[in-house]
Every structure is written in structure tokens, then in C-alpha cells.
Amino acid sequence: MPRLLSSALALRRDPRILKIPPYISLLCILVGTVWLFLLPLDEYSRRTYISENALLPGQVHTYFGGSDQNVLRAYKQEVNALVGKSNVEINDQLESIVKGLGLKTARQNFTYHAAGRTYEGENLYAILQAPRGDATEAIVLVAAWENVKHEVNRNGMPLVLTLARYFKRWSLWSKDIIILLSPDSIYGPQAWVDAYHDAHDSSHVSSLPLKSGALQGAIAIDYSQEHRFESVHIVYDGVNGQLPNLDLINSVVNIAGGQMGMGVALQEMWQHNNKYPQRLRTMLRGMLKQGLGLASGPHSSFIPYHVDAVTLRPFGEGWQDEMAMGRVVEGTFRSLNNLLEHLHQSFFFYLLMHRERFVSIGTYLPSAMLVAANFTIMAIFLWMKSGQPEPASTAPSSAESEKSAPPPTVERDLFLPLGVVTLCQFASAIPLYLFNQAPESALTPLFTTFLLINTALPFALSQFLTSFYAPSLQQYHLIKSFSLLLLGMFLSALATLNFSLAMIIGLLAAPLSFVGPFPNSPVASIICFVLLNIISPPAVLFASALYWGLDVTSVLREAAVAWHVTGTYSAVVVWCVWWPAWLAASVSVLGRPEAGHKKVKTA
Amino acid sequence: MDGGKVTVGRTAGLYIGAAVLRLAIFTLLPGLPDLLTGRVEISTPVTSFKRLQEGLFLYNHNVSPYDGGVYHQAPLFLPLFSLLPNALSYPIFTYLLYIAVDLLSASALWKIADSGEAGSSAQFTSPRREKRWSGFVIAAAFLLNPFTLATCIGRSTSVFTTCAILHAIAKAVSGAPFGAMVALSFASYLSMYPLLLLPPLLLLCYDRQRPDRADKSALSFAATHVPVVFGVLALLFGMSYLITGSWEFLPSTYGVQLTLSDLTPNVGLWWYFFIEMFDSFRSFFLAVFWLHLSCYVGGLTVRIRRQPLVVLTLLLGIFAIFKPYPSISDTSLFLGLVPLYRHVFPLMRYTFVIAAVILYASFLGPAFYYLWIYAGSGNANFFYAITLVWGLGQSLLVCDLMFAVLRDEWEVERPEMVGKEIRQI
DSSP: OHHHOOOOOOOHHHHGGGGGGGHHHHHHHHHHHHHHHTSSSSSTEEOOOOOGGOOOOTTTOOOOTTHHHHHHHHHHHHHHHHTTTHHHHHHHHHHHHHTTTOOEEEEEEEEEETTTTTEEEEEEEEEEEEEEEOOSEEEEEEEEBTTTOOOOOOHHHHHHHHOOOHHHHHHHOEEEEEEEESSSSSSHHHHHHHHHOOOOOTTTTTSSSSSSSSEEEEEEEOOOSOOOEEEEEEEOOGGGGOOOOOOHHHHHHIHHHIIIEEEEEEETOOOOOHHHHHHHHHHHHHHHHHHHHOSSSSTGGGGGOOOOOEEEEEEEEEEOOHHHHHHHHHHHHHHHHOSOSSSSSSSSSSSEETTEEEEEEEEEEHHHHHHHHHHHHHHHHHHHHHSSHHHHHHHHHHHHHHHHOOOOOOOOOOHHHHHHHHHHHTTOOOOOOHHHOHHHHHHHHHHHHHHHHHHHHHHHHOOOOOOOHHOOHHHHHHHHHHHHHHHHHHHHHHHHHOHHHHHHHHHHHGGGOOOOTTTTTTHHHHHHHHHHHHTSHHHHHHHHHHHOOOHHHHHHHHHHHHHHHHHOHHHHHHHIHHHHHHHHHHHHHHHHOOOOOOOBBBB | OOOHHHHHHHHHHHHHHHHHHHHHHHHHSSHHHHHHOOTTTTOOOOOHHHHHHHHHHHHTTTOTTTTOOOOSSSSHHHHHHHHSTTTTTOHHHHHHHHHHHHHHHHHHHHHHHHHTTBBBBBSOOOOTTTSSOOHHHHHHHHHHHHHHHHHTTTTTHHHHHHHHHHHHHHHHHHHHHHHHHHHHHHHHHHHHHHGGGGHHHHHHHHHTTTTGGGOOHHHHHHHHHHHHHHHHHHHHHHHHHHHHTTTHHHHIIIIIHHHTTOOOOOOOSSSHHHHSOOOOHHHHHHHHHHHHHHHHHHHHHTTTTTTTTHHHHHHHHHHHHHSSSSHHHHHHHHHHHGGGGGGGGOSOOOHHHHHHHHHHHHHHHHHHHHHHHHSSOOHHHHHHHHHHHHHHHHHHHHHHHHHHHHHHHHHHOGGGTTOOEEEEE
């Protein structure tokens, strides 16, 4: 044992050991990326299964149909007559219908201000009290008047009304059923859920006059197409990449796909042959949506409150009619009705790649952690490197002293590097504040200005540092070290909350690990700086907006709205985690270290 | 040179800056104080401001504050806080009180730093003592430490204990043993565990006596000063009895700490252990845990006899890890004292690792707590794992500091070994 220890100690002194970390770091990134691409293989992903036995999906006979079809047609007439009217007029009419069914109704006003615009409306909701329950639990059925693409929910609205009428006739409900009819798909449900949990700002969102028990689950119907459909599209992404319990998705897949015999699609993959490329694409789309953290439907707002929710959207040309859709909802509600406790058995962290194929957190998390670990490894490496005496001063003595004494550690000068990194971190509050508070008309000029300033800023900062403080190479190493340490820390904490966002930011920031000051070659540092500018946060934002055919203004507006309404924190991660790391790296690339002016002290 | 003037200006600048910063956070982010008050990392059952409000409400309505089992803090807080206007309608007075307490702690720390006790005590003078930070830097490091700031904004009552402990040490190094004993009694009255600091503090007082009225015999010194502590404690208990009208406060404050009857999660290592434990083993393990906590006192006091301030610092670090209801406030006190040992920093071996571990733990802790409590997608093991990492980071710091101090002493004895690598055989 002592021999082993001493040889380990001798190894620690070996100068070659200091050459390894950048390669380990690169290896981490490569393994992390390859890992991600292995996930869709059969060997790494798993078949889905129902974990909560109480759900019993598809085990009940569904009776929705028959004469309810006539009721549906009548409601469809009513709803079609309302298209184009104001929110209040629509709610007046819908309220009279729902009241006529014998349900208690209530309304709620909300107003959101974001990006210089006002988003307001009025929610209508009704509570069907459970014949066999005590109002301690409830399930929610949501229909938004408009879906996220602003198409009128022509079939979904009448279907929900018909279902409400149908559910009222049954005596088997043990949980209250809440029917929520909101004017739009994002703001209305958000205001309602916030107010339901008393987490609203009462100056913008009014409180709910009528409440029921703890929400156990929610299903939203987005059925805007007029004709019959072939398959159901399950939208499950919540705000900030939170996901509903996998059991809920499995139940819907089981009922729609198994019992009703319709197709089920995820992530807008209308065709899916369950082969590797399709699986990979489904997974990557899911990751991108999760990373952006935006609300993708009326269900998204429920998930942060630990209410499992999905939006069901029929699509395609087929022979399934509204009644089949209604039976899917009925079956799902019967399953949720069976629950004895909150959905908790199955996974909350997963990546779906097919309706019956997923990977769980234990399998995919290592890839993001490896990417985050690369930053930490480089930070430790740079710290060790900064403790080494500069090569010129020790070159003659290194040969003889290799055996006798440990290499002397140079005293590190921490104040300047700490100051620079702190400054970068605090400066990140400025773009975050500006882009979240600016009105929509100012966003484009603001973005252009920011892009220009962002290019010039590293030069200015570097010039300032050189002329006032003349940092040494060691201090540049320390700047890099601290900034990478922070980046690695933020990303590994983030990976537990929103894996995809951590992975995306980690990969985009990965090159920052490997750039450093070029003391002898100003040309190289300029080239490196140009390359760095290509992967700067605003440049990537611009490029991805171009790639997806969006204009930057609408992207920024969406981000600001998401920040104010749903509390999406992706912008915080971009501006306060990624951008400061990029800035610190750029400053260190442009750095012109002063060699040999500082005293080498030995400890 | 008018160094005096500059120093006064800098002192005032630091204090005003720290006060303005705190006041700005209090007023510009009005939601933050209540948010932080609810965080388990900051507010423990025995220091929570929310629980204090509850006790205060009961006290003001002539009900025993200990009815209901929520309030576990010292009774004398109640008359103090009922003097202030209601914290809900006029929070500014509470803010000012907490800011003042933080500044008082910083001024005590400044005195300790300026005394130079860390570098050269009565029995040992470090050869490296020249390299040290001034009181200004150390006070600034304490006041601007995010943990101190968070504790102040979260209005945890542990700031009063911190202040009393620092004043006890400051009095001791400035040769006022009586004041030190009184301050320590206050600290012990508020939180109980500072009583364990009595032996090293007595030694520190003994070493730093004024030469004109020095007591030569350590025994007689102890015999005159230990009764002071118990006298003041008795006085405080008597006042508490008069205020609350019964001795009920003893089991509700100190009893809770001794028996860990409130198992609210915190950053310490006790709660999870005692949640998992069968009741029949509870009293045994309570005894073991308390024995473990107190056994460091004797060992460290004897081993590092020549530098009592080091013992105090290390003990505060150990308490921040192993006491029943620790919070980041205890860590901030320990981290406030660590910069006094600037001269042995070059001897420490794991500074970067320690800093990284503590940073990682302080970010992952809230994330995992969120996953457990709010998102519901994690469980208690997530948070406990992080508190273990947090404890590991702090114990690494304690060990590394101890190593550096002992090595510093050792190099004086064995000058030929300076700069050589040592290995335990």
C-alpha cells in the first residue's frame, strides 16, 4: 500500500500528467455526444410500461356515442355561430350552455403585460361535483377557444361540452371534474392554474371564486380540424422542460392506440416507422422543445404545479370521428378516476423516441454530466497550470530537481481573475433585463446594437485589462479556470432540472474549454476570436432564427412573453450562464499576457 | 501620512457600503426576505424568523409562546422584538436591527484581525505571520460573503449568536476576560452550543491577560471566570422565567436541540439519520451524536494549546457541520474566521477542491430540494446526498486548515523540513 501511494505521488509529479486533462476533456465531450446518439438503439432504450397498476388503462367499456352524437352536432352549431365574436360574448353563450347542464360555473379575468403588448381575456370554468367524492381531488378537462396556432377549436369546444353533459349522467366519478374553457392556449390556462394554487399576482390575474380539491391530472383537447382524423398527437412538453408522469402518456397511448385502434404520434412526427433515424429525430425534437422550455399547449402550465397533463390533438385523414376522440378522453378520465394517489410511480424524467420506446434519466443523464464535467476538468487543469512556475524560469533546474522536491507552487494572484469573472457574471443581468423589458418595436434595433457591442466588448475589456492591470499568463489561466468552473457547476445543477437545456448549452459552449491566450501570435488570437464570435450567444440566436425561418424579433418577443407569463428561465440560462462564460473566454483569447514581470514566490 | 484618516474613511465606507447593500436588497426585492426566510438552508427550527413571529404573536396575546410547539428560541427575543413595530407593517425597523447586528459582528471580527492573535499568540509565533490581511479585508470578506448576506436577508436569529461569539473572542483577545465570559454566556443562552467553546476561550483569555493584572495560575483564573459564565446564564434564565412565567422554555428551546424532536430538513447530517431510525435506538444515538460533537473540544484544546484562536475557529467549523440544526449562518461565521489564517494558506493543499465542492453543493442543494419538495420528481435522498457533499466540503476545509496550522507549528520545531513533502508513516 505505501509503495502504491508513493508511486501515485511520484506520478503526480510527472510533468506528463499535466498534458492529459485537455484530452480527457475532449473525450468527455465526444463520449457525451456519442452516448446521446446511442440512446435510440434497442439496447439502450426501453419499452414503455404502465407502472401504476391502479390506472388500468383500456380496461373499461366506454359508452360515449349513440345519441351523444346528436348533442355534439347541436353544440357544434352553437359554437360555429360564435366564431368571430368577442371573448365575453362567447363566454356568455357557453356559460348558459354549461349552466343548463347543471354545473356550477365561474369566470376569471386576466391581463398580462409583456414586450409592450397586453394579453387579456376571461376564463370560463365549471365544476362537476363528484357523486362519490368529497371534493378533495379533481381532474381537469381543458378546451381553449384558439390553439397555439390561433386556429379556432371548432370540434374540441363542442366535444368538451358534450363530454361534460355525458359525464354528468354517470354516478361513478370519485373525483370532481373541472371543465376549463379558456380564450387561448397559453395565457388563460396559466392564469387559471396560478390562481387555482393561489400563486397569482392579484393585480393582473383575478382570484377564482369557485374551487375544488387538489388537481390530479388534466387533459386538453385541441381539435380544430373539421373532418375525420386518423391519429392522435400527444403534446406533453411542460414549461421549463418539465414533463408529466410517463404513466399518463402511456395510458393515453394504451387507450388510443390499443383500445380504440387509432395511431398515436409524438413531437409532430406524423409518420413513424420505429427505425433508428425516426427515433433519433423524435428524441432530438423532444430535446429541443424541452430545452427551449416554452409552453406548447394548454397543458403546459399545469405541469409546474405537479399536475400531470397532456394535450391531445387529432390529425390526418382517417375514419375516426369526434365520438372516438370522446371515448379516448372518457377512457383516460376513467383511468385517472381510479387513482388512489397522485401519479408518482413512473418516470418524470425521460426522453420519448416512439410512443412505446423511452430512455429514463439514469441512461441519458451521463451524457449531459460528461459535457458538464469537461468544463470542471478544464477548470481544475487550468488551476494546476496556473500554479506551475512559468516555463522559462524553471527550465534549467527542472532536470535535476525532478526527483528531490515537489515542484514549487507559485503563489496565485486571485483578486483580478475573481474580479473579472464576477464582473462578467453581474454584467449578464443587463442583456437579461433589456431583452425582457423592451417593447416589441425596440427589440430589433436593440438586438442589432447588442450584437455589435457584443463583438466589440471583449476588445474593450481586454484593452482595459492590459492597460490598467497588465495581467500575467497565470491570471488569464485563472480567469478561464473560474469561469469554466462556474459554467460546469451551473450546467451540472441545470442538468438535473432541464437535461436538454444543459446539454444544448453545454455543447454550444464546449469550444470555450479549449481556447486560451496566444501570447506569441496576435493573428492566431484574432482568428480564434472570429471563430468564437460565430458561437456567441447572440450569433447563435440569430443563426437558429434564420435556420427555422423565424425573424429574430418574434423569437425575442416569445422569449420575453414566456418569461413574464409562464416563468420560462431559458433566457436566464442563456444570458447569465452561457454569455458570461463566452465573454470571459473571449477576453482571455484576446489577452496579451505580460511575461516575466511578476515575482515568482515559492510556498 | 494621515493613515488614521484614511482608515477611518475606509472603515466607514465599508460599513456604509455593506449596510446600503443590505438595505437595497431588502427594499428593491421585497419578496426576497420572505422567500429566504422559508429556505431550510437558512432558517432552522431553532433560528427561523417565521417561527419567531409566531412566538411573538402568542407572547403579545398573553399566551405562552411555547404553546403549539412551533417556537423554539430563547424567551428574551420576545421582549426585544415586541419593542420593534410589527415586522409586517413596518419591516424597516427589523431590517435595521439585523443590519446593525451584522455590522457589530464585522467590527468584532475586525478587532480580532487587528490584534494579530492569529499569527502570533502568547506561546507561538508563526514565521509566516507577516503575510496577513488587514482587518478591513477580513471584515469585508465577512460582510460581503453571500452566506452572511443570505442569513441577514433571511432574518435568521442565528446572527445574534454569531455576533455574541465574535464579541466574546474580540473581548478575549483585547484582554477583557470578564466581557468575553459575559458575551459567551449570551451566545450560549441563545443557542446553547457555544458553551462548548468555553475551554478554548478561557485559554485565550488567560493567554491575553493584561500584564498589569495578570493571574499567574491557570486554575485560579478558571475558578474566577467560569462562575461568571454560569452566573450570567443563571441571571438570563431568571429573567426568562420572569418573562414567560414558567420554566417551560427550557425543554422547548434547549430540549429540542438536545433531543432533536423537530425533524425539519436542514443542511446538517442529523435529520435524515433520525428520520430513518427506529425509536428504540433514538436515545442511544442522540447521546452518541452529542458526544461526538463535544469530544472535539478537549482534544483540539489540548493538541493546539499554543494557539487557542485556532481551536475556536476549528470548533466553529466542526459545529457548522455536526451540530443538530446547522444552517449556512454557521458556515458564514466559520468562513469569516478562516481568512485570519492567510499566513498558512500556502500550506493548505486542497483550497481549489474545497472551493469547488462548497460552490457545487450550494448550487445543487437548492436544485435538489426543489426536485424533492416542489417538482415531486426527486426524493429526500437527493437533498441528503447534497448535504453530505456540503458537510464533506466543510470538513475538508477544517482538516486542511488544521493541517496547515500544525505544519506551521511543526516547521518551527523542525526547520530542516521546511518545504519538504511529508507523509504519514
